[in-house]
Structure formats: C-alpha cells, structure tokens
Amino acid sequence: MRPVTDAPAPAESTSVLDTVERAAGDPDRSQPWADLGLKEDEYARIREILGRRPTSSELAMYSVMWSEHCSYKSSKVHLRQFSEIPQETRAGKMLAGIGENAGVIDIGQGYAVTFKVESHNHPSYVEPHQGAATGIGGIVRDILAMGARPVAVMDPLRFGPLDAEDTSRVLPGIVEGVGHYGNCLGLPNIGGEAVFDATYLGNPLVNALCVGVLRHEDLHLAKASGAGNQVILYGARTGGDGIGGVSVLASETFDADGPAKRPSVQVGDPFMEKLLIECTLELFAAGVVAGIQDLGGAGLSCATSELASAGDGGMHVELDKVLLRDSTLAPEEILMSESQERMMAVVEPDDVAAFLAICAKWDVEAVVIGEVTDTGRLEIDWHGERVVDVPPRTVAHDGPVYERPYARPDWQxxxxxxxxxxxxxxxxxxxxxxxxxxxxxxxxxxxxxxxxxxxxxxxxxxxxxxxxxxxxxxxxxxxxxxxxxxxxxxxxxxxxxxxxxxxxxxxxxxxxxxxxxxxxxxxxxxxxxFGSPEDPAVMWQFAEACRGLKDACLELGVPVTGGNVSLYNQTGxxxxxxxxxxxxxxxxxxxxxxxxxxxxxxxxxxxxxxxxxxxxxxxxxxxxxxxxxxxxxxxxxxxxxxxxxxxxxxxxxxxxxxxxxxxxxxxxxxxxxxxxxxxxxxxxxxxxxxxxxxxxxxxxxxxxxxxxxxxxxxxxxxxxxxxxxxxxxxxxxxxxxxxxxxxxxxxxxxxxxxxxxxxxxxxx
Missing domain, CATH: 3.90.650.10 (PurM-like C-terminal domain)
Structure with missing residues (x-):
C-alpha cells in the first residue's frame, strides 16, 4: 500500500463551519462548555486567552487537554515536589524524565532503558477488553516515542471481590484484552498484580507498564522545531472511536448505576501497532525523524499542541488532509478522536520522500498534514478556513492549576x-x-x-x-x-x-x-x-502519598522518572x-x-x-x-x-x-x-x-x-x-x-x- 498524500473528500455537513473569523464576529454564541467537562471559570479563561470566544474546534481541544487526565490540574501542585529528587542515580544518569513520554535511564554499556506505568481504569470498566487492550497499546507507544524498542509489559490490576457478579464481567475481559494485545505485539508480560477488594467493585484499576531498550544515541524527544519542517501523521486512520474517551471519561466519577459519561471507548488493532513499531524503529534508524509524539489521550489535540509547545512554538495543520475511517467526522471530532495506533512525526523536507517510502514498505499509511512555523501559534485549517488559532502552550502546558482543599479526615x-x-x-x-x-x-x-x-x-x-x-x-x-x-x-x-x-x-x-x-x-x-479530588479527605490522601513517595525516594536515592495520576476512581x-x-x-x-x-x-x-x-x-x-x-x-x-x-x-x-x-x-x-x-x-x-x-x-x-x-x-x-x-x-x-x-x-x-x-x- 502506497502512502496516501491526497486529501479525503470533504465531510458532508449541513451546519455552518465555526471559523476563527466567525468566532470573533459572534461573541455571544452559546457553547456547550459544561457538556465537555469544562468549569465556568475555565471557559472564561479560554475566552480571556484568545480575546474572543473559542471556535467549536478550539473548545474541543481545550476541553480534552484541560481535562483531569491530560492536564493534572488537581495534582500538579503536589507532583512538583518530585523535581526535588536528584536525577543522578548510583549507576548513571537520567537521560529524560518528568515531562517526556517516558523516563529514560542510563544502565551502562551505552544502553538506556525507558519505562513508565499508566492507567486505563474507567475505559476498562465500560468495555473491559478494549479498555485494557488499548491501555497496553498506549503505554507501548509512549515507550516507542522515546526511540526505544518495547521489550516487555506488566499489568498491575485491581478488582472488586472475586465472587462479585461484576468481577466476573470485568476480570475476564480485562485479562483477555491485556493478553490479546500484548501477545499480538510479541511482547512478554513479565509481571504485575491482581488484587481484590470491595472498594474496587464498579471501579477496577487497569495499570499498564512497558519497558523499552535503546542506545543512548537513539533517544528521541517530543518537540516540533525547525520552521518549514513537515508534520506527518502515520499509522491507523482516524475514526469516531474514543471521542472524548480517556481524556473525559477518566475525569469523571462513576455513579452507582455505571459511568456518569459513556463516550466511545477506543478500539485497538494490535497488528497495526506491530507494523507501526517496526516502521517507526526503521524510521529512527534511517535518521529521518526530527521529532515524534504518539497519539493517545486527546489524540490530535494533544500531539499538535504538545509538539508545538515543546519546540519552536508554531505549527500549521491542514486538518482536512487527515486520513479518516469515517468521512462524516467534523473537525471537532477529528481533533478529539482517540483512535489508536497513530503517531505524529516532524520531518525535514529533504527526508519526507524517504520517510514515506519506509512507511510504504511496512504498509503503514502516512500523510503530510502540516509544517512547523515560527509564528508561536498553533493554526489549524479545514478546507482552507481557519478553525484553530491558539498559543499552543496554553493548550498543552498552561492549563488550570487547582490547589484543592485537603484535610485529614475526622475518621482517620x-x-x-x-x-x-x-x-x-x-x-x-x-x-x-x-x-x-x-x-x-x-x-x-x-x-x-x-x-x-x-x-x-x-x-x-x-x-x-x-x-x-x-x-x-x-x-x-x-x-x-x-x-x-x-x-x-x-x-x-x-x-x-x-x-x-x-x-x-x-x-x-x-x-x-x-x-x-x-x-x-x-x-x-x-x-x-485515588478517588475524587473534590473530596478533601481524598486530596489529603493524595498529598500525603506524594510527600511520602518523595521523601522515600530521597532516602533510597532513586528518582521518579515520570508516571500517571488517575483520579475520580470511585462509585457514588x-x-x-x-x-x-x-x-x-x-x-x-x-x-x-x-x-x-x-x-x-x-x-x-x-x-x-x-x-x-x-x-x-x-x-x-x-x-x-x-x-x-x-x-x-x-x-x-x-x-x-x-x-x-x-x-x-x-x-x-x-x-x-x-x-x-x-x-x-x-x-x-x-x-x-x-x-x-x-x-x-x-x-x-x-x-x-x-x-x-x-x-x-x-x-x-x-x-x-x-x-x-x-x-x-x-x-x-x-x-x-x-x-x-x-x-x-x-x-x-x-x-x-x-x-x-x-x-x-x-x-x-x-x-x-x-x-x-x-x-x-x-x-x-
């Protein structure tokens, strides 16, 4: 299959496209910010940043990127203390740490290892097989994006009582999803845990870990630098699965009858991911990748804003060039989709042909969708009309930071x-x-x-x-x-x-x-x-755990290389x-x-x-x-x-x-x-x-x-x-x-x- 560089047919729509120009002209238009998980003050801040109301596409981007799962808005103030831990280890140094897709540690002999553990809890309750499978797929791509070959996975799991009816629903599906995806990728599962407790009933925990190996010189970082460099999206096509998925679903509490929100859970294709792994490793070996980011939570909204923010600060994207599985998707949906098995690379113009040829060899579709700019803006067009014009850092890194109240509970x-x-x-x-x-x-x-x-x-x-x-x-x-x-x-x-x-x-x-x-x-x-950050007792537990972990790492001489926070893990x-x-x-x-x-x-x-x-x-x-x-x-x-x-x-x-x-x-x-x-x-x-x-x-x-x-x-x-x-x-x-x-x-x-x-x- 040859790489596709032609634009798909425009989506048919009876609605009027919400462009930047239109957003500036009708400031009082009603927008569904609350339905997208934003608070009133957060929406007001977006308007302040932009000097106007956001377009529907911009609103979609901010909503997923400012979600609890993506922005860490309730946990940032406590996570910052991990930076107090010296990054040097007794056997070498940390080559990449907190803020990157995964931490990278020097282990000697010119080798480095990257590893990270993340959660896919709520999607795995809604749809156990696909929730767990795509949890494995997502953490594997995080490791791949650092320039490493994934070599092993692990799965710390938590369930309700073994004899509970719902455990018999979620446990087999979660285990099947973990095994199916990892086995198809050819990655050994070398450990983990399976723990049962009544508090996990209705809210199982699916944490996924991946380990990757690389030579020091093969390290890659997620940044878009060099004006004129091309932005290439490659891997699976973008579909309607996962729209608002982990980014919104992981930011909500489940009620007693099920999830409060049920967006589409991502659907994984491990065979596509295997091709993506081998293709990406060959791209690294060919030296045709200047920057790279996987597409996981928040999809294109995350990849474009984080790459631009970590690089020279500017990117222009023609969203209508994105290859779709569903031609009816609106720009907002394309930006929010969390379809799996996708990567975004920044490539120098002279290397584009070689990049696309390697993708063709592996039967991986690839398309140039934009370029790096020096404007300091993330600009996204849909069939020639501007639908996004934002400072990328405000989307990716400068989201809200909450100092939520916390207190030692009376019952402690x-x-x-x-x-x-x-x-x-x-x-x-x-x-x-x-x-x-x-x-x-x-x-x-x-x-x-x-x-x-x-x-x-x-x-x-x-x-x-x-x-x-x-x-x-x-x-x-x-x-x-x-x-x-x-x-x-x-x-x-x-x-x-x-x-x-x-x-x-x-x-x-x-x-x-x-x-x-x-x-x-x-x-x-x-x-x-942890449970809901809106509960002061839960936030006290979280704050104390972070403080304890930091103090213990200092004593033991081991740095925190990165990780994940999963909040709102509670039922009612x-x-x-x-x-x-x-x-x-x-x-x-x-x-x-x-x-x-x-x-x-x-x-x-x-x-x-x-x-x-x-x-x-x-x-x-x-x-x-x-x-x-x-x-x-x-x-x-x-x-x-x-x-x-x-x-x-x-x-x-x-x-x-x-x-x-x-x-x-x-x-x-x-x-x-x-x-x-x-x-x-x-x-x-x-x-x-x-x-x-x-x-x-x-x-x-x-x-x-x-x-x-x-x-x-x-x-x-x-x-x-x-x-x-x-x-x-x-x-x-x-x-x-x-x-x-x-x-x-x-x-x-x-x-x-x-x-x-x-x-x-x-x-x-």
Whole structure:
C-alpha cells in the first residue's frame, strides 16, 4: 500500500463551519462548555486567552487537554515536589524524565532503558477488553516515542471481590484484552498484580507498564522545531472511536448505576501497532525523524499542541488532509478522536520522500498534514478556513492549576486506633495450619496462573524471570547478559491506614522485590490511583502519598522518572482504597547470575534476613480472616531497606534463592518458595519471634527469606553482618512437607492444591 498524500473528500455537513473569523464576529454564541467537562471559570479563561470566544474546534481541544487526565490540574501542585529528587542515580544518569513520554535511564554499556506505568481504569470498566487492550497499546507507544524498542509489559490490576457478579464481567475481559494485545505485539508480560477488594467493585484499576531498550544515541524527544519542517501523521486512520474517551471519561466519577459519561471507548488493532513499531524503529534508524509524539489521550489535540509547545512554538495543520475511517467526522471530532495506533512525526523536507517510502514498505499509511512555523501559534485549517488559532502552550502546558482543599479526615484517628493486633488469633498448631491453608487460597495470595497463562511471558526469548517471581527480569544485551528487573507493588490497605507511609511501603516493597533477584534499584515510575479530588479527605490522601513517595525516594536515592495520576476512581460516595502503585526498575550486570525466587534444591540452609515484629494491622490475615481494616501499618526503616538491597546484590552467586516477605509474612514466603519446585522445608520459629503466630503471619518490612548451601552459609552470614542486616538461620529445605517444628506438618502438595484451586473454581 502506497502512502496516501491526497486529501479525503470533504465531510458532508449541513451546519455552518465555526471559523476563527466567525468566532470573533459572534461573541455571544452559546457553547456547550459544561457538556465537555469544562468549569465556568475555565471557559472564561479560554475566552480571556484568545480575546474572543473559542471556535467549536478550539473548545474541543481545550476541553480534552484541560481535562483531569491530560492536564493534572488537581495534582500538579503536589507532583512538583518530585523535581526535588536528584536525577543522578548510583549507576548513571537520567537521560529524560518528568515531562517526556517516558523516563529514560542510563544502565551502562551505552544502553538506556525507558519505562513508565499508566492507567486505563474507567475505559476498562465500560468495555473491559478494549479498555485494557488499548491501555497496553498506549503505554507501548509512549515507550516507542522515546526511540526505544518495547521489550516487555506488566499489568498491575485491581478488582472488586472475586465472587462479585461484576468481577466476573470485568476480570475476564480485562485479562483477555491485556493478553490479546500484548501477545499480538510479541511482547512478554513479565509481571504485575491482581488484587481484590470491595472498594474496587464498579471501579477496577487497569495499570499498564512497558519497558523499552535503546542506545543512548537513539533517544528521541517530543518537540516540533525547525520552521518549514513537515508534520506527518502515520499509522491507523482516524475514526469516531474514543471521542472524548480517556481524556473525559477518566475525569469523571462513576455513579452507582455505571459511568456518569459513556463516550466511545477506543478500539485497538494490535497488528497495526506491530507494523507501526517496526516502521517507526526503521524510521529512527534511517535518521529521518526530527521529532515524534504518539497519539493517545486527546489524540490530535494533544500531539499538535504538545509538539508545538515543546519546540519552536508554531505549527500549521491542514486538518482536512487527515486520513479518516469515517468521512462524516467534523473537525471537532477529528481533533478529539482517540483512535489508536497513530503517531505524529516532524520531518525535514529533504527526508519526507524517504520517510514515506519506509512507511510504504511496512504498509503503514502516512500523510503530510502540516509544517512547523515560527509564528508561536498553533493554526489549524479545514478546507482552507481557519478553525484553530491558539498559543499552543496554553493548550498543552498552561492549563488550570487547582490547589484543592485537603484535610485529614475526622475518621482517620478512629481507624488507626482500631488495631488488628487485638483481634483473636490462632493459638495451636492445628489452628495455625488451617490459617496457612486459608491464606494461601485467599484471592489476593492464591495462584494467578489463570491470569498469567493467558499471557506469553517468554516471547522474544529474553525473559529471565516472570510472574510468580518477585520481579520480572529481561536480558538487554545478548553478549554481556546485561539486563533489567522491574516490579510493581502497592498495598491499598496500608495506604488507607496511613497514606504517607503507605506510599513509602509500596516503594519499599517494589524496591526490595527488584533487589531479591540481584538487581540494583535505579529509578521509579508511579501510577497514583485515588478517588475524587473534590473530596478533601481524598486530596489529603493524595498529598500525603506524594510527600511520602518523595521523601522515600530521597532516602533510597532513586528518582521518579515520570508516571500517571488517575483520579475520580470511585462509585457514588465510595472511593477506592488509595492505591499509589510504584514501579521500580533495577539493573543486572549479568542475568545468568540472578537469584531465583523459590527453593532450588534440598538440603540447603534457610536464613531469614531482617527483624520480625508484632505488626498485623492492614495485614492479609486481618483482611481475610476478620474482614478488618484498622490500626497502623508496619514500621519502615528506609536506611535498613537500602542496606538490605546492597546485601542482596552482594549475595548473587552465594544465595541459592531469595524471596521477599510481604503479604501473609513468613508463612506465604515459605509456601511460595516450596511451590517453585515442590521442595519442602523444616523450620523453627524460635529465632523469628516468641509468638509462633506473629512469626508466621506478621508483615514486618525489610525481610527476605534466603536459601543457601551449607558450604556457603558462613559466607552469607558474614556478608549480612558486614551490611548490618540481621540474619537468623531458621531451618533447612528438603522433603515433601512444610514442617513448623512443635506446631504442624503441611504437605506441599496439599498447600499447592489449595493455592491453585481458587481462581479456576470461580472463573472456570
């Protein structure tokens, strides 16, 4: 298929085109600004900026670009503190950070890695398959736009109760959408989460992460510079899907009966995206791209205004040259459409022919729709008539900024006073055994193979670790075996109990999970999912989480490279648990020497790193057994986490396995480690805690279960001492049972059967 450069036929319309000239001549014309999600003062500000009323096309652009999803108008004042974190990392520097499509980190040997996590929550409730699929597609294009080849994806998910009727609707569709799109692209899904809680009923969270690899010299940025350079739109044609989609839908609260607004959800075509990826990478290699931007939320409105604003400040576009799937679309609809699999490139005139030829090779349609100017204006014409004439920065970057009121809610003190440590707990061996079985089979802790088996985790051949390992790991370089590890984590219950500490705990767990495999944590991306910003209690949670994350990043020495904010996640008056998902990326010098998660052999010593305290509030035990949420989350020693991560890097080649302790504590870590190869273990709890129940189920932080050969035990203990990390020998691997001395014996096969049965029993 040859690139198309001819204009499509004009759309038939009985309405009079709303031009800039007409807008200046009829200032009192009524406009549907409220229906487009704008506030009265926002509309007034647009008129002030332009010195007239906006045209309908301009109104469409401002409405989507000033939406909560695109403008971060309620969160900007809190996100700015992330710039206080030094951008230098211990292994190199950040090559691109906040404000770009995705953060880019130097990992050595001339390689860089880009990664980012974003949300597609509300569209995935309205249409689970396409909402989740296009969430994957959008984050992949963000990574591609940085000049990187996407190499892996991850999917942190949150659902309502597993047995809820609506969960049976949204969960299969979301998983199918994630798997279908990622599998068709040939990208391994190397990890994520699936968490169930009543607050997510009617408002599931679909967060999507992508990792990409590039050489330093291949970095590309989103800017339109060089007057006379051509603006080319390429990829799929523009249709009516997604008009007002994520940009408007993600800025609204759901009512009790469903979404308050139901614009068309985007429809994805992963095969088109695969062609777009390969085509774009060849365009980069040919050196014919001067600037690039993907089209995601807000579509052409975003791409044109952001490219112009980040460049020389001017662009002229002939909108009628955009290739359409639906010739009846009006200019406003074309500007708002969020049709997928589209990219916009800035190309020097002498390179246009080569650019179009490469697109033709890949059967990707491409059309020149405009050029870069030095006017400082974004000017858009429709069949020769001017429909947009705006300062691009006012659309893309200078939207409203709200300092929304926030206050610690009155109920917070009572919530924290209701400690789970006072709840009835099992006291004998039989009760402890039954509790282990109940927890391993609980929805949040059970085997997630029903989900992950729908994903190809090993396509491309560079996956080193994948779910259920603590982190996902991929090889970057075939010769040196340089690689990266990534983990995503968040315990929303902890964040509800203390949002400042909850965000830090999410970071610490993700940081620790990356370290258990032997990686050195380098950088953070976040996806901050919260309820309505119009609720002062929710805004307090958000502000505290941002402050906590910033302080923890400073302590751990990892920068925030970028991320996403998703607000209005609530149904009626019920907000979701505050869910600040934190992704941590680490570098691995040699992936062949990584540390596995589960037991590798019998006859090895078991060592528990860290200290166990009576910390049960917000725990999985309190949640599953008592349906309880209250108290204070576990204490956090960030300096200790940093020492632990350094020790784990030092134990590569010494330790045979390492598994983080988090949900359900030591009991779950022992079970999951045993499930890896069916190898049992015998442990004594005397060195862990005086109370066997606390020893098994406390969720104290900074702990890792390590197995080590008898010959290497003293070496491991010596290295732990040198890093000032507590270490206790608690048992040995072997046999077919999990034996807790003086308490109970539990066959690994019995525990595994309970662990694997839960999701299939409900989902089929």
């Amino acid at each position: 003190d009572g919530l924290q006073a209701d400690a789970a440590e006072a709840l009835p707990r099992p006291s004998g061996g039989d009760e402890l055994r039954a509790t282990v079985l109940r927890l391993v089979a609980s929805p949040n802790l059970c085997d997630k193979s029903w989900i992950t088996d729908q994903y190809d985790r090993y396509v491309r051949g560079n996956t080193v670790l994948a779910q259920p390992s603590d982190s996902g790991m991929v090889r970057v370089d075939d010769e040196s075996n340089l690689g990266v590890a990534v983990s995503t984590d968040c315990n929303g219950r902890f964040a509800k109990l203390d949002p400042y500490l909850g965000a830090q705990l999410a970071l610490a767990e993700s940081y620790r999970n990356v370290a258990t495999g032997g990686a050195v944590p380098l950088a953070v991306s976040d996806c901050l999912n 008056e019920t907000a979701i648990l505050p869910t600040p998902v934190v992704a941590v990326l680490g570098v691995v010098e040699d992936v062949t020497r990584r540390t596995p998660t589960g037991f590798e052999a019998a006859g090895e010593e078991l060592v528990l790193l860290g200290t166990t305290r009576e910390e049960l509030s917000g725990s999985e035990w309190a949640h599953v057994v008592h349906g309880h949420l209250g108290g204070r989350p576990p204490a956090l020693d960030l300096a200790g986490e940093r020492r632990l991560a350094a020790l784990l890097a030092d134990l590569v080649g010494v330790a045979s396995s390492a598994h983080d302790l988090s949900d359900a504590g030591l009991a779950q870590a022992l079970a999951e480690s045993a499930f890896h190869r069916g190898i049992g273990a015998t442990v004594s709890l005397a060195e862990v805690h005086e109370d066997p129940f606390v020893a098994l189920f406390a969720e104290s932080t900074g702990r890792v279960l390590v197995s080590v050969s008898a010959d290497a035990l003293n070496e491991l203990l010596a290295r732990a001492a040198s890093h000032d990390v507590p270490a206790a020998v608690i048992g040995r691997t072997g046999g077919e049972d999990l034996v807790v001395e003086g308490q109970f014996t539990l066959p690994v096969a019995e525990a595994r059967a309970a662990w694997t049965a839960t999701l299939p029993a409900v989902l089929g």
